[in-house]
Amino acid sequence: MNCTECQENISSYLDGELDEIGSANMRTHLSVCAGCAKLCEDFSVILESCRDTVPSEIIPPNSQALWCRINNLIESEIKPEVVEEPKKSLLSRGWNLTFSQAGAAVLAVAMISSLLTVVGIRNYFEPSGEDFTSRSRASQTTFEKLLSKIGLTDTPQQAREKRIKEQQAAIDYWNKRVQQRRGQWDAKIRDAFDRNLNLIDESVSEYTIILQENPDDDLTGEMLDTVLNDKMDLLREFSDL
């Protein structure tokens, strides 16, 4: 047995894990090699001291914290060195905002969502004549004027034109239905229908002229909306005869 083989087997020899032949070879080498004998003696002392020591003395008082500290230390040593970058703008700084900046951002988000809600609700519900069609610039609130200016809602004129277009589309639809049916009506029904339709058309023309001269005339706007609805109703009600 040479020294290398002996040093590899010292631990097993001291633990009594070697067989008889191995143990005998070890003893022979240790008796002739002072270096290996000294190493074996050191190992033996360490083992003895370990066997004698109480486990509580080995475990530190707060092993968890100790391991954390060790872990942090290791990680800090492993992390590559961060290169300092030049100063960034507000947006590129991510979420590192000051209190006032965060407050302003929250306020802006609240305002935008409120505006979107208002616009959404207005678009969702069918506009009543009083709210849109018949209203003029004069009767708009400051808030509504602001919304109109930034293009979030229609101006009263735009709303009225939009509404009239919708009504006209419905009138065209029902008128087609009426034209298909009116050949079967008797003279009395036909005369009554024509008379009423002409009267409504006269009113539509009058109100349209008034509105061209005075677009801010709320009452005329409302009346125009009413007679267009009347026309729609008349056509619809006669379309099933």
Place this chain on the structure above:
Amino acid sequence: MARVLKNRFHCFAGKTTILLLLSVVFFFAPLEASAQRRFSKTYPATRNVRLTLTNRSGTVTVEGWNRPEVQVQAYMETPAAAVNPQVVDGTIFINMVKDNYGRGDIGSVNFTIRVPFDAAVDIETKVGNLNVSSVRGSLVRAKISSDGDITLTNISAPMVSAENGIGNIFFDGDIQSGGIYRFTSMSGDINLRVPFNSSFKLVATAPSTRRINLGSFSGGNMRFIGDGRRVTGQVGDGSSYLTVTNQRGSIAFIRR
């Protein structure tokens, strides 16, 4: 002598002609009468029964009476329309448009319907007059799509609506607290006869004629706007809503 005889002959000939004409009239008159068909049926009515009638052409008269039944009488001109009333969940439905769909040339149908006083009445027609009297139910609605007069008398209902094209509207009844009353016409006169102690919020609009006569109800609480085209205001504590619109006619209030 010859002249006298000639005159007598002419007189005789004239009388004969008149007699002949009269006989022709009387000969054809029963034919005209027999051309009208009649429908009559009585239905037991539950409390707060509702009548829903859609007519095509003709006069509809609805009267309240003190019996728990609904009597429907219809007089049909030739070519006679089909009448097929339905009773569903205490409501009597008569729909002359649906029952005669696809039939172009049918005669007018004149209805006389008697309902319990507490009945709700919802009637409409394309052409013709509508009359409702002595009804105190939850609703009185009368609508004429084109020509015809609406006459509502002795009405006491929390919801009243009358709407026509060309024709007059006359209302004589109570304005109940919390009620909604709406009268709309394209052309014609709207006359409203209501008790002096009525209380309502009013919006009356006559954009073309500007003829709005408030009668006894004119006063400090009324305001003319839009160059006199509209009157808004309150009478009493304003506990009900009264909206009157007449596009090309007048509006008048009469104290009862």
